[in-house]
Amino acid sequence: MTDEYHGVAVGLADELLHNYPHGRVTAAIDALPGDPTAPLADALxxxxxxRGAWATRLTLGDEAAIAAFRSAGIAGFRAEEGDGILVVDGTGLHADGIVDIWNLSVWVSSxxxxxxxxxxxRRYLIDADPPRRADAVVDISDPEEAVRRFSDWCVVPRRRR
Incomplete structure (x- = not known):
């Protein structure tokens, strides 16, 4: 695990395992193009x-991959027997039609x-508003250490179109 993501990954794992100790669980790590998602997904x-959980990784690189996963991949994962956690990374994971399949979603931003x-x-930020939809927001503006940000969404203004 990379050191800069370790603290955030520990906190997210705590939250995920506390809220979903059993079953087929999904976690999404989303960001705009250019912001890395794989390092945090790998660390998680x-x-x-x-911690002894069965966890696997998947990267969804474009809209076609997201559509295929949404139509068949998630059903296949959920149909498998036993406990398991699927950690997915990519761009566009907070969009309508896919945001509701995640048990935990994370927005990563530099x-x-x-x-x-x-x-x-810009359109994705306006339409999906990922920082608001996400369960967690991770700031990676400091390349030495990712930091989870807790915001009071009652105070933060919504983006204008």
């Missing part, structure tokens, strides 16, 4: 395995504003 899966040259990223 490693932490879960270190910068609260998307690249102005990327209209798809």
């Amino acid at each position: 899966a490693d932490e879960l395995r270190g 910068d609260p504003e998307p690249d102005p040259r990327d209209p798809a990223a």
